[in-house]
Amino acid sequence: MAAAAARRLLRPVSSASVSSTSRLFSSTASPPPHRSRNTNSPVAFDWSDDDADTSSAPPPSSTAKKPDLPPPYDPFSKKPAVAEPSDPTNLQEIFHRMRSEGLTDYAIKMFDGLSKDGLTHEALELFAIIKDKGTMPDVVAHTAVLEAYTSAGPVHWRDAVRTYDRMLASGVAPNAYTLTVLVKGLAASDRCEEAGKYLLEMLDRGMxxxxxxxxxxxxxxxxxxxxxxxxxxxxxxxxxxxxxxxxxxxxxxxxxxxxxxxxxxxxxxx
Missing domain, CATH: 1.10.10 (Arc Repressor Mutant, subunit A)
Structure with missing residues (x-):
């Protein structure tokens, strides 16, 4: 299975990626100039307002030979790329698992979503960054938090939008999967006007x-x-x-x- 192959490729860097993305969302930090839109930055990241982490270890360097990346996922598969949390409303537990277990599953979900939408090049570029540089792309970390909020129910729709705004303020460019998660989450929360706003943004971004x-x-x-x-x-x-x-x-x-x-x-x- 492609999902299993992707997980094996990402496993060695999953724990390191947590420390490098555990402080990304500070409202006062600003991104360094000329930073790639895909790679990690030193800006702060609070997993939630009440559940912060103080780790700031830099991402490890990687000198490993370039790996063979997995092929695109089967677009006809009905099986989810990774298992969903048993209780999506338990945000404290979800954010704790992000810190302790890493963001590998979220990267796989993003790879799966991009591939199924025909964005194979962007999906492979995402994995290349993880394997070649040993870091988890900022877009994965921000989207993981955004998705946690949208999955937690209508009461958290403002948190999802706030997370997206912080993402942009940090200089991190969303991809099609990010905006898909946001639009669908807002629509499920009956925030149709907000969902429509981000549909238009997708088109403005060429998505x-x-x-x-x-x-x-x-x-x-x-x-x-x-x-x-x-x-x-x-x-x-x-x-x-x-x-x-x-x-x-x-x-x-x-x-x-x-x-x-x-x-x-x-x-x-x-």
């Missing part, structure tokens, strides 16, 4: 949201009976080159009830 991502946002508009606002978002997205795929939407919408008919009417006038 193409997959069907599950934009469908989550438009389903939220239908659930909340904000069809006119949804139409405004759709027109704005079309103005940036977005074209919804009807067949993909039909396959992606499991429930054939009020929400399904509302989405089809909103997106395609049917």
């Amino acid at each position: 193409r949201p997959n069907v599950a991502t934009y469908l989550a946002a438009f389903e939220a508009y239908v659930r909340l009976e904000k069809l006119e606002e949804g139409k405004v978002l759709l027109e704005a997205m079309k103005g940036k080159g977005f074209v919804p795929d009807e067949e993909s939407v039909r396959r992606g919408t499991v429930k054939r009830g009020h929400v399904f008919h509302g989405v089809m009417n909103l997106l395609f006038g049917k």
Whole structure:
């Protein structure tokens, strides 16, 4: 399995990556000039407001021979790349596991998501940084915290947005997986306007949201009976080159009830 191969490749650096990313989110720190958008920085990172870590050990250097990276994941596989936490609302435990067990699983999830969206080059670049430099990319650490908040339920949607804002303030560029997690999390929390905002940001960044991502946002508009606002978002997205795929939407919408008919009417006038 590709996931198992990826995990074996990342295992040697997982513990070191925690110490190098355990303090990334300080509101007063600023990134050094000319820093790669993918590599670790010395800025601070609080896993949560109440659960901080003071480790600041630098990432180890790596002189190992360049490894053979795993092939892209099977896009038709229904099995998740890694196991989800048994209780996603227990943020204290989740952040503790990030520090103690490392970010390997989160890197694998990001690799899986990017690969399944056809962003194979970006996925392989991510793994190359981990193996060649022995560090965990900043984007993995920030996205891991963001995903923890979005998975913890609607009450934490502001924490997710705040995490994303801190990520940008630290000079870390999001990738398509980062924004997919944010949009889908906000949509699941019925924050359709915020989800729409970040869909537009994806397009502005030259990213193409997959069907599950934009469908989550438009389903939220239908659930909340904000069809006119949804139409405004759709027109704005079309103005940036977005074209919804009807067949993909039909396959992606499991429930054939009020929400399904509302989405089809909103997106395609049917």
